[in-house]
Amino acid sequence: DGGITQSPKYLFRKEGQNVTLSCEQNLNHDAMYWYRQDPGQGLRLIYYSQIVNDFQKGDIAEGYSVSREKKESFPLTVTSAQKNPTAFYLCASSSPAAGANYGYTFGSGTRLTVV
């Protein structure tokens, strides 16, 4: 069954600590994305990658870092520089080569809480 898997489902971070959120897809999608979701707000783009070994900053990249060493994987690191990291993080993938109406597939999300 093809899909996109995020882990862990819940994550707790102490002050000053870096944490890494995992995102893996077996859909053979070229593009992958990280979004942050806060209550009552629309999803905001953190980083995206359209091809292996290349990624671009989204609208709220400060305090986050990513890598794209493999097509299937796009991990997100929340660094200590991110002052308000508590949120629901969603990973998505898509296949732009499919045309203008290509769909996005989302993972089940990781809820990060600062303790």
Next chain:
Amino acid sequence: KNQVEQSPQSLIILEGKNCTLQCNYTVSPFSNLRWYKQDTGRGPVSLTIMTFSENTKSNGRYTATLDADTKQSSLHITASQLSDSASYICVVSMIKAAGNKLTFGGGTRVLVKP
């Protein structure tokens, strides 16, 4: 500024009743509009995708409409079921040189009561 506004923010309906959610957008140049359903603590799941030339699309009991002239869309839920309780997110895709960019609405939270 490219924005997507959804109304109402939340909605309570009785099981079996119909409801309509609204989405207004200012995104330009427009590529397509998508409606997603998001269960609590889960990722969004696509319901419909509509391009400029499409003014209605259905997916089971969900029917989306699009008026590209007035930049408005609606999502109609027919004969609601308890499993329809979720947030519904309107997403507008904008054409950019580097690929489409998505702008998300804040969502409408629907609660279906027995």
